[in-house]
Amino acid sequence: MEFQPTIISFLCNWCSYTGADLAGTSRMKYAPNIRIIRIMCSGRVDPTFVLKSFREGADGVLICGCHPGDCHYHEGNYKCLRRFKLLHKYIQQMGIHKDRLRLEWISASEGRQFADLVDNMTERLMELGPSPIKEIMEIA
């Protein structure tokens, strides 16, 4: 069977989670590889969450927040962006491909964009194959 990646994603409650809900209410089909965790703000995404996800066997991690300027808490998404930039460098040094971690802005009306994003990321991860961490951690 073809390799099926698992993506852990962190969606902010106000924009991105609502956008994902909209994809559902609009019955847009996308790859079933994503697992969504709801957080209040993308600014809540602690780098350890991402590392933990890779450690537990995720093949990719996706963080979604409100578009710049739209943050419900004014600037949480900017803070997230700053952390993401550092983290992105860091995971590459750990031997994780940069495409395994993504930060995207999804607004509450962008159900279609969310669905496309999931498909797109799944496809990329299929190309990349299983996460190298899984082997080290002896996960399937």
Next chain:
Amino acid sequence: MEEPRIGVYVCWCGTNIEKVVDVAEVAKAMEKLPNVVLSKNYKYMCSDPGQDLIIKDIKENNLNRIVVSACSPRIHELTFRKTLEKAGLNPYLLQMANIREHVSWVHDDKKAATDKAKSLVAAAVTRVNHHEELQKRTVDINPATLIIGGGIAGLTAALEIADAGKKVFLLEKTNHLGGVVAGIDQSFPYFDSAQQIIQQFIKRIKQHENVEVLLNTKAENITGYVGNFKMPLPMLGIDAELEFGNIIVATGLKPYDPSAIREYGYGYLPNVITSLEFEKMLMSGKIETKDGKTPEDILIIHCVGSRNKNCHEYCSRTCCMTALKFATQLRSALPKANIYQAYADMRSFGKDCEELYLKASQKDIMFLMYDQQKYLPEIRRAPNREKCEMLVEIEEILSGDMVEVPADLVILMTAMEAHEDVKDVARTVGVSLCGNDFFIERHPKLDPVATTTDGVFIAGTCQAPKDIPDSVAQAKAAAARVLSSIDVGQVEIEVTTAFTNEDLCCGCQTCISVCPYKAIGFNEENRVSVVNEILCKGCGTCSSACPTGAIRTRHFTDKQIMSQIEGMLSMTKRKSKKTELEV
């Protein structure tokens, strides 16, 4: 804490979930997870029988954690929280897994969908293990209100609140009430007497038993939080103090000083005056030049200090309509005068204001359009042989000609800008200012009167330039908020807030710098950060920034999210290697 006893409920949502996800299998898989006491599936969890099922199970099986896997928590989380409350359980001991919007409606493959549903529910189960009881908290509201600023917005808000029988302290930094409106003769577009209106307001305020007016008083050293603010009044004695539950900031505006614009020569050309100076002329009935001559040519220049990068980039919103008002008034006072207007865009947008524009243009007024960014009209003294006082050179856009306008009197429609001391007010009430020194509202669209600080509201031109009706509407809107909070008597504050574990805090103050609500203070004595939970909105940015994990956000703790990640990935792991979950 007692051992978690978890009940899992998988909803069919009719066929919505059931058609794609094997709900029975999901429910069965959950039974194996630690601490799960029972796992059921049911057609409609949100229906009354569905909710009754949960209540019954909680009571019979002594459940203390509930997982409902159904639709989006945005739809039914509140419903099920209420169910838990009904059963005597703390509502925060619930976790929902969204297997409709995020699974059955977006996937076709039954197997994959069922697997995904399992991992989502499992994540919810592992997470709910770490849920804590959270208590709703409220604070009492002091029924008195402090209003800063005695202009039309402040007066309106004060009257609205006082008329409802509530105490108001009205602070005014000058020695008189009325603000800018007191210096205006008539209002647009109906030419009502602004004097009549403002004097009636002031009369009513002064007679009102519920209003205490404090003239020559500035807002300083306000402490406290929503419902319980305090402000010392040193001039009335050492212990004199005002206590109030809400604050309305209505500090108003200051007219722009046009002497900075070289082209207009304000200050050294005697007959170049500002709009407020002209209002005084209108009030006195003496529209004349400095030499006492009745002016024959009068030019009104729009956008003085507005819409120009060198002054203020914003539009001051009222000047166009005021200028049209001036032109109409001038035509009435001086039927034979030549009246000119130099404008950029005619922004007469208010109710019946486009009609005012039309009416003005029927009164033989010459409208000249200029570029307010590149080519400002240039005013110079007229040579002696000319009859007029000044000559103004305008690069006229509509004709493309450079024209010369004679003028005896030039009226500059000066912009509205924030007072210099607005920063002090902002600091003392804890509200931030935007780049133009106007107060920032909580939400530019849907919450134009509240601020990010609970209990502090803004009204009138201190938020942005606006005309009288808009200021009044905003003042009443602020009053509505205040009245409603006084009427309820209590205000509920966010439960899922952050809190610090002082033992872990290293005092680096990173959290203080990232908090958008200024909700974190620093305890100098213990060198630790302290969260003011009344101000905290629970975004969690501080938690993720904290290097030691000392600051935690309730209901979104690291532990809860970590376990959710584990749970989510446990289902895939299990297939090959039976590792125990580290719960």
Next chain:
Amino acid sequence: MNNRVNPGFKKELQKFGMSEQWNECFHCGNCTAICPLSENEVLFPRKGIRVIQMGLKDKLASYVEPWMCYYCGECSETCPRDANPGELMMTLRRYLTSVYDWTGMSRKFYTSKWWELSYILFFALLVIVLFLIYLPLRPDAYLMVNESGGVMLNHLVAGISGDQFIRIIEFGDWAMAIIVAFILVSNILNMFYKIILSNKSFKVPFYAYFTEFWRLIYNFVTQSKFSKCDDKNYWVGHMLLMTGYTTMFILVVVALPAFQTEKVVDWYNWQRLLGYYATFGILFFLTVVTIGRIRKKDIKLQYSHSTDWLFIIMLGLTTITGIVLHIFRLAGLPAATYYMYILHLAILVPMIMVEVPFSKWSHLAYRPFAIYFSRLKQVALSKQYSTGLAPAI
């Protein structure tokens, strides 16, 4: 700098037409955009409104655009502020006519009804008096009926032969034509000065006067610009009037001996057919316009200046007296024919003397010349532009 705004100027213009409606214009550009005749080099009517609002008198004198407008009324109908730009163009044409007229008569006529009326009366009386004194009805006029029963028109006057009579009338015609032509040509030269020569910002290359000359003739004959307007019926009607009038003019002035013949020719003779065509053309359009001006439904006919009415009345009376004269003649009533002839001339002469050089009729000449001049200007400007001398607009 002579670009001083002059708000008082509007009041001067008011005498030439409608009230201050154009003050309401807020310069949206709708009129220019909807006008099918407005082109990139000749933008109107909005710019004209602007010039008036600002009272730039000198600029207005060299303003050629009003002559490009044939007043279909669409701009006024769709104007979002009811500023009535179409009527403004009409007013401007009246004003410009008075500007070009160096004698100052035109201005007098437009601004004062009494001036115009007394002028007309003077010429009418002059014709009547001259006729009655020098060309009295011969006593045996009742004999002057030829074999077909028609009146021998040229033999009604005592003491002169038919040929002499024709020559006298012809002389009168030519004299009138020369006076009128002189005034008109000098006015056109004045117009040329105002539009082309006085404007120092461009210089018309010499060859252009010839290369563009065909436009003058072409536009005079076809009024092709008018046909671009959406209201085609109006163009047809106007065409009927214009050709009718011109035909009549040529018949009476140039070909009088052939037209005013002794013999009443057969109805299918070219002479009578042309006469009928001209009469019909004039009368038809005149009726349409008169009804329109009374009913005031059509926007372009809602406002009527006093000179408009006078023109309609004069032209109408001329035509009607002409018809009656024709009927009397056919019916063989010599005396009636004679007096009707005098009456006809007593209306016709003042009409020509007023309308052609000083009033409405002059547009027949100004329009094609305006097109010619504006083309010259364009050629000059585009040449300057291509040689690097940017036009000072």
Next chain:
Amino acid sequence: MNKIPSVGIYFHYENNGYSNGLNKQKIEKYSDQIPGVRYIGNSHDLPPIDKNIFIEKLKGSRVSKLLIAGYDPGMVKPFFTRIMSESGLDPTNITLCNFRDYGIMGRADEQMAESLIYCAVMTVNPDEIINKVVKQKNQDTLVIGGGIAGIQASLEIANSNHKVSLLERTGTIGGHMAMFDKTFPTLDCAACILTPKMVDVGLHPNIDLMTYSEVKEVTGGPGNYKVKILKKARRVDLKTCIGCGICSEKCPAKASSEFDAGTTLRKAIYIPFPQAVPNKYLIDEKSCIYVTKGKCGVCAKVCPANAVRLDEQDQEIEITVGNIVVATGFKTFDAGKVANFGYGTFPNVLTSLELERLVNAAGPTGGNITQRTKDKKGNWIFTEEGAEPESVAIIHCVGSRDVNNHQYCSRVCCMYSLKLAHLVSEKLPDARITEYYIDIRAFGKGYEEFYERIKQEGIEMIRGRTAKIEERNGKLHLRSEDIINNKLIESEVDMVILAVGLEPREDAQSLAKMLGIDTNKDGWFEEANYLTDPTSTHSGGITIAGVCQGPKDIPDTVAQASAAACSVIQNLITKKNKTLDKTVLISLVEEYVNKLSEITEDQI
């Protein structure tokens, strides 16, 4: 004792679009016989032009004060201020008495006009006399209209722990704002900020949400209104419907979607939009085959929750409330009325509302901006596959600022046009976008900055109204004057957006009549006082909020909705209700005023 004032009175009747049957002579005669009052003249017989006549008159009649009454008398106040000053009188001694106040303009009420004049002469605030206070018998509130204004007002009142009935004529609350893609100038998505509020309304314990219902009749008075409400048959049971959508999937009948502004089709059994509140289906009687032809009923068969009630009938219920907030909003101008733009004839001439749906990610094309294409049946439809327009023109002021349509400015079109231009350029970066405007009215907070930003983005701004649109070879041909650059522009574009203005709803007049409130000449509801009370009306307990009072943008609407709620909350707290006494008798007013001035006299 009565002090005898020496007041001159002048009447000015500004021609402001109202011509009611007010008997002006009667009023003038009345004022002349008030002791100490001298009649100076009125604007018809003695227009204020020659100052010397008036100076003579003032001197002759020996008055020290002046009262100007009539329609918008302030229009001539500067003239009299000057005259007072030149004749040596105190120029501040001028009082204005506007017949616009207290609704005289709408009602032709001579007694009221006389009362106002008498009060003004005696320098008494008419509020105290003409307004009466009645007891608030019922503490509930009715909010009519579930747009953003209605939502805001309802939440405001409900949050102060009072019961609110929110009435909405369509199947969901949200109104026009829910249809918008983004909001200016911050560009945050409308749904993101609105839907949480809608959910709040749906779940609020104090709000009784009545969708698909209309007001039929209003009786009673301030503090105690009895309102008959027509609950239209939704034909789907709100309690049992789970919003799964199977019914809609199977439904064979289609109709044009109101939510998508007609750009796409929906089923006869439908949910207005995915985030609708209540998130329940309803049946459109007009397109349902069962209702129109008596057979079908597929929805009832497939419904897993047995929620479809095909034979449900309209119901009439009556509720009693103390206060009413009117927030009925607007409808957009019918662009078809401007014949020169060919809306409805040319498939790619769209209204702004249609574009709003087109750019929306949940819209008919999933957020792709495409041109309408012809389908197999020959209908012009939007599809995701349609060609992307290479050039888009946006025309401002369609139906607004135009004497042929609406004289007033619709206040929002400039800004939403700028926003739409931005959204289009964001999605189609290569498209040429042009805006044709008259004046850009970017007046709100951050609006001017937004305008500057849009100009920086390369969107072409042309000052010039487009006069005509023609279709040539499938392209739309526009002609307009570029006033600033002094040239005529003839351009060919693929798509034209008409920035349509706002106008009152068709039933605004009948609702106003039912509620006893006034409308102005344009049909917007008239406020009690434009300056000091922009949300109240002359009927006690009835407040107005949002666009139904006059065009306004979202922040202004929200502020006004809260302001309207303020009056309601005040009434609820004090249990009193202030209302205009429309049956005022001049004799009683005189008596009262005299008594009042005696008291003040004594105090002095």
